[in-house]
Amino acid sequence: xxxxxxxxxxxxxxxxxxxxxxxxxxxxxxxxxxxxxxxxxxxxxxxxxxxxxxxxxxxxxxxxxxxxxxxxxxxxxxxxxxxxxxxxxxxxxxxxxxxxxxxxxxxxxxxxxxxxxxxxxxxxxxxxxxxxxxxxxxxxxxxxxxxxxxxxxxxxxxxxxxxxxxxxxxxxxxxxxxxxxxxxxxxxxxxxxxxxxxxxxxxxxxxxxxxxxxxxxxxxxxxxxxxxxxxxxxxxxxxxxxxxxxxxxxxxxxxxxxxxxxxxxxxxxxxxxxxxxxxxxxxxxxxxxxxxxxxxxxxxxxxxxxxxxxxxxxxxxxxxxxxxxxxxxxxxxxxxxxxxxxxxxxxxxxxxxxxxxxxxxxxxxxxxxxxxxxxxxxxxxxx
Amino acid sequence: xxxxxxxxxxxxxxxxxxxxxxxxxxxxxxxxxxxxxxxxxxxxxxxxxxxxxxxxxxxxxxxxxxxxxxxxxxxxxxxxxxxxxxxxxxxxxxxxxxxxxxxxxxxxxxxxxxxxxxxxxxxxxxxxxxxxxxx
Numbered sequence: 001x002x003x004x005x006x007x008x009x010x011x012x013x014x015x016x017x018x019x020x021x022x023x024x025x026x027x028x029x030x031x032x033x034x035x036x037x038x039x040x041x042x043x044x045x046x047x048x049x050x051x052x053x054x055x056x057x058x059x060x061x062x063x064x065x066x067x068x069x070x071x072x073x074x075x076x077x078x079x080x081x082x083x084x085x086x087x088x089x090x091x092x093x094x095x096x097x098x099x100x101x102x103x104x105x106x107x108x109x110x111x112x113x114x115x116x117x118x119x120x121x122x123x124x125x126x127x128x129x130x131x132x133x134x135x136x137x138x139x140x141x142x143x144x145x146x147x148x149x150x151x152x153x154x155x156x157x158x159x160x161x162x163x164x165x166x167x168x169x170x171x172x173x174x175x176x177x178x179x180x181x182x183x184x185x186x187x188x189x190x191x192x193x194x195x196x197x198x199x200x201x202x203x204x205x206x207x208x209x210x211x212x213x214x215x216x217x218x219x220x221x222x223x224x225x226x227x228x229x230x231x232x233x234x235x236x237x238x239x240x241x242x243x244x245x246x247x248x249x250x251x252x253x254x255x256x257x258x259x260x261x262x263x264x265x266x267x268x269x270x271x272x273x274x275x276x277x278x279x280x281x282x283x284x285x286x287x288x289x290x291x292x293x294x295x296x297x298x299x300x301x302x303x304x305x306x307x308x309x310x311x312x313x314x315x316x317x318x319x320x321x322x323x324x325x326x327x328x329x330x331x332x333x334x335x336x337x338x339x340x341x342x343x344x345x346x347x348x349x350x351x352x353x354x355x356x357x358x359x360x361x362x363x364x365x366x367x368x369x370x371x372x373x374x375x376x377x378x379x380x381x382x383x
Numbered sequence: 384x385x386x387x388x389x390x391x392x393x394x395x396x397x398x399x400x401x402x403x404x405x406x407x408x409x410x411x412x413x414x415x416x417x418x419x420x421x422x423x424x425x426x427x428x429x430x431x432x433x434x435x436x437x438x439x440x441x442x443x444x445x446x447x448x449x450x451x452x453x454x455x456x457x458x459x460x461x462x463x464x465x466x467x468x469x470x471x472x473x474x475x476x477x478x479x480x481x482x483x484x485x486x487x488x489x490x491x492x493x494x495x496x497x498x499x500x501x502x503x504x505x506x507x508x509x510x511x512x513x514x515x516x517x518x
Contacts, residue, residue, distance in 0.1 A: 123391075123393070123395075124422045126388070126390070126391060127390035127391060127392075127396060127422070128390075128422045128479075128480060129480050130388040130456065130457065131387075131388050131389060131390055131504075131511055132466065132468055132480065132481060132482045132511065132513075133387065133388070133452065133455045133457065133460030133463055133464075133466045133468070133482070134452055134455060134456065134466070134468050134480075135450075135452040135453070135454050135455055135456055135468075136456040138452075138454065139450050139452045139468050142450035142452075142468075143448045143449070143450050143468070143469075143470055144448075146448045146449065146450060146493070147447070147448045147493075150448075150493050192451070192453055193453060193454050194450045194451065194452045194453060194454065194468070195450055195451040195453075195465075196450070197450070241428065242428035242429050244418075244419065244420055244421065244428075244476060244477040244478060245472065245476060245477070245478060246478075248447075248448065248470075367422055367480065368470050368478045368479070368480055
């Protein structure tokens with residue numbers, strides 16, 4: 001479905017750190033303060049608030065009280081790495097229904113040991129995976145990547161090109177924690193973590209926060225001269241959930257892509273912000289989104305320049321694998337990068353004449369499958 | 384220091400672990416539609432029916448995929464690395480996350496036939512279903 005009158009009107013980022021002991025709430029607050037400074041909005045004009053999290057008990061309404069927010073709409077954002085995209089979708093629904101005009105959506109991560117965090121109970125992961133001594137998402141994605149390599153002949157060089165291109169993109173991005181140039185040899189020589197996943201496949205956890213501001217078109221025009229329109233969006237949760245012999249190399253993004261590209265041609269997208277907890281995840285999403293046939297992600301990557309200056313720009317700020325993954329702000333980072341590009345604020349990594357962007361989010365590695373949550377949206381600058 | 388991870392046995396999956404302790408691999412089967420499923424759940428993933436029975440299965444299958452885990456999330460497992468984490472497709476048409484064990488585990492390939500065996504844990508009442516390559 002096409003969205004009618006929903007815009008993204010601003011964003012706020014914090015610095016990223018591997019060592020900070022700042023509390024999580026300070027990252028939320030700073031990201032929101034930066035978004036307020038950019039949009040000129042005051043606290044009283046924030047009528048909707050969502051925090052994307054998978055930790056309890058810091059639910060959105062409690063955090064709203066901490067921040068002194070009086071709200072008409074609140075959402076505790078779930079869906080893991082797809083949470084940012086999903087929260088924007090929920091806010092857009094409320095805006096289209098007329099219940100909401102301006103929402104701030106935040107996500108972040110911190111290493112503050114004084115704040116209690118309890119992961120939501122993951123019975124199937126605890127009782128049926130962790131007991132074998134697995135390496136978390138690194139092993140779960142290794143199980144996927146090996147299938148992809150063996151079924152389709154995908155090479156480490158093809159997968160590594162994604163990591164190398166994104167590191168190049170991170171070079172001009174002051175927010176990125178990893179900006180040193182990387183070669184394919186660096187990638188291939190990085191140590192194995194959970195074969196065939198190696199160190200430079202993995203995101204680096206860090207602290208930091210991101211905020212995006214969603215508004216009705218009417219308010220958007222008052223707030224900014226650069227409103228970015230939400231064109232269309234979709235999600236698929238629990239893809240293959242009842243299939244005991246699921247195809248590990250096909251994700252719910254295949255369904256999401258069908259919805260999105262029934263509204264706008266995939267060839268009209270100027271840049272892609274593809275959730276990149278691992279390069280193989282980027283490759284599989286490109287396949288599932290229909291940019292090439294299933295299994296042809298390797299040759300597709302060979303044939304295209306994925307840098308911000310290339311013919312097929314992907315993760316133009318370096319993505320999570322170069323910027324760092326600040327918890328579920330990892331999903332929001334992709335939205336913010338797309339906004340920077342479409343607003344012409346991407347500095348030395350600006351994609352020329354960028355008018356449309358595709359943003360994806362993926363999350364929650366399901367048992368013996370791949371992604372339990374997949375979501376995406378298309379953004380457009382309209383002049 | 385915390386030990387190696389163990390399952391928190393509960394009312395949903397107690398029969399699975401009781402079977403494993405006796406050397407029997409059991410799956411849930413829906414009495415309404417006949418669907419077999421794993422991991423154990425509160426209801427059938429095909430029809431949402433709640434009348435599930437436990438059935439013993441062959442323990443025979445083939446390797447669908449595997450990874451050599453060198454950095455386990457729970458560092459108590461570090462003395463066992465690399466750990467051959469695998470997904471095994473059982474003859475009964477379900478896949479399990481498990482481990483490949485045995486002196487020849489480094490010979491594992493996709494599609495390799497395997498058979499179940501049960502591994503002792505730090506809890507004498509808990510045995511883990513793991514798989515060996517069929518010679």
